[in-house]
Amino acid sequence: MRASLRARSIVWNADAVTTPPPGLRERKKQATREALREAALRLAVERGPDQVRVEDIAEAAGVSPRTYNNYFASREQAIVSAVTADREARIAAAVAARPAGVRLADAVTEAVVEQYTDTGEREHKALLLITTGTALRDAFLDATAGIEPPLTAVITERLDHAGAHTARVLAASVAAAVRIALEGWLRPAGHTESAKSSGAGGLVVPSGSLPDRLRSALAPLAPAFDAAERHTRP
Amino acid sequence: MRASLRARSIVWNADAVTTPPPGLRERKKQATREALREAALRLAVERGPDQVRVEDIAEAAGVSPRTYNNYFASREQAIVSAVTADREARIAAAVAARPAGVRLADAVTEAVVEQYTDTGEREHKALLLITTGTALRDAFLDATAGIEPPLTAVITERLDHAGAHTARVLAASVAAAVRIALEGWLRPAGHTESAKSSGAGGLVVPSGSLPDRLRSALAPLAPAFDAAERHTRP
DNA sequence: CAGGAAAAGTGCGTGCGCGCAAGTTTGCGC
DNA sequence: GCGCAAACTTGCGCGCACGCACTTTTCCTG
Known part of the structure; x- marks a missing residue:
């Protein structure tokens, strides 16, 4: 089964005028998040996706492994977020x-x-x-x-x-x-598994x-x- | 070995459509699954939900911890499945x-x-x-x-x-x-967090x-x- | 501008998810 | 019955998610 975990990302009000105060704090946070994203994706492309440990990602992003998963709950989430961000x-x-x-x-x-x-x-x-x-x-x-x-x-x-x-x-x-x-x-x-009890005709496009x-x-x-x-x- | 089970003695055939052959193998599998479900729920009620380790559940069900998560991917899933099964x-x-x-x-x-x-x-x-x-x-x-x-x-x-x-x-x-x-x-x-950008009136029921x-x-x-x-x- | 509170980062320890490579059981055809 | 193949279980081990306590950074307020 897939465990879906709720990652809450801040969604800025798109139609508002402009972000009132950028906030230096928030800046660094987003910077770190982006660094992790990019590092995760880059390493995953260079080596195989399975040849990347969180330690590597954290190191490449310049943070501790513990900090890494204050941002992402799983390795996959980090890699994927680089493209779905x-x-x-x-x-x-x-x-x-x-x-x-x-x-x-x-x-x-x-x-x-x-x-x-x-x-x-x-x-x-x-x-x-x-x-x-x-x-x-x-x-x-x-x-x-x-x-x-x-x-x-x-x-x-x-x-x-x-x-x-x-x-x-x-x-x-x-x-x-x-x-x-x-x-x-x-x-x-592949994947004939999904047949289940869908009945007779598997007439899918x-x-x-x-x-x-x-x-x-x-x-x-x-x-x-x-x-x-x-x-x-x- | 030769169990005296005739295929027609099954009473709790709940499936509406097809029930090919019950299969002795599948039986034990479902039995184990149910045992794990019940054990997980019972232990969670007795002690706190956080005071239950997979080891305990597995032991209570009479299987190894490793077998446990051939059935459930997480502790929570096992407990919940007892009620949503x-x-x-x-x-x-x-x-x-x-x-x-x-x-x-x-x-x-x-x-x-x-x-x-x-x-x-x-x-x-x-x-x-x-x-x-x-x-x-x-x-x-x-x-x-x-x-x-x-x-x-x-x-x-x-x-x-x-x-x-x-x-x-x-x-x-x-x-x-x-x-x-x-x-x-x-x-x-609680949870005022969900405000987000839903706009003005939080007029929810x-x-x-x-x-x-x-x-x-x-x-x-x-x-x-x-x-x-x-x-x-x- | 000083001081203190809130928040982000970090080291450490525990339990867990799951791949791997046995060992054991179930089912089926001869 | 016989034995083989597939399915299920289990011990082992690795990495990872995450709670806790602590340090460092950022922000606010008098």
Whole structure:
């Protein structure tokens, strides 16, 4: 089983004017976090992912091993966070960027697809690394849960702060759908295990592209979004 | 060796669909699992939850510590599973039990509420234990993800095996919604941390009953269910 | 600007998750 | 029955997550 652990990262208010006081303290903290991220990813790429101990990461980042896991609960989380770090905020920002006239469902879908399709040079290399191992893959999938809080924020805003808990549920559903899409995407081969009691026809799409998978995973949720925004704006 | 067990003497065949052959091997496995579950819960109730080591649980169940975590990945998981063990299957069964005519959304909602409301004598006592600690609470919340596979199965069936992946997304969304409901339910006090960027009025319902929370968390998903079954049966 | 409180970093010890390589049991075909 | 292959268990060992107590840094306030 996968143990999901809640790592709380500070999400800055994206639409606010500017960060009032940067705070020297917070600066160093983020610097350390970034140093750990980069060190973890770099070492994982250089040697195998399994040939990296926390001690190595901590040393490369210039902190003690104990400090390391004040930031990350697991080795995998550190490596993965290097590639999923800001996706959360970027998705939320992308949703907020859409004009207020468009369907919420479309805004969210496009924002998600956009952020997962835009593979930066380094990200693509990292994804190759992640795909190789089970541990890293699970960590990567668990990381998708991180989009829930910022998504909740923007959706709540679009819904005029009316159905606050509705926004929460919708955001969580989106996170779940994205997770499913990614799950299916990075296991084209093997794994007949998932048959379970799904019944007869395993008629699943062989292996669509990631954007296609994301869209078709989010599509079933569209009616829920429509109903939600219809409810707030009759 | 030659046990006098005829395959037909099994009384507690709970599975709705297929029960191929019970298999003596699988029997002992489930027996061990159950022994570990019960031992974990009992010890956790007797002493504090933090005063129980895996070694104790394993000893109480009559296996080695190493065997213990061939079954459970964490101490908390073992304890929690004693109370969430069959809920998954029970929810799926409850959905399947509803007449085929009713709205899928209603069937699912009622099934979920029913299974979480029906507090067995022992369950209620266990929940008190779980509420006390953060670790157990998280494990309990994580366990809600377990309802996804069986829910996927029944929903797929109701949808005439058409939108297989739609069923998957809906099931995952339900799991997420249930999780949210439980989350809010077991933290009526404290935790001002969740303020985040939710904006102005924190106008949330003070602390509704669990059934109410479940219903209102599942409500936003109803349109998605309606659309799904409308799509398969025009 | 001084002093003290809050927060971040660090050393240390304990229990745990899990891979590995035996040993033991279960199941099945001859 | 016989024996083989697969599945399950177990001892061993390594690294890691994390609580606790303590030092160092940062921030606030009189």
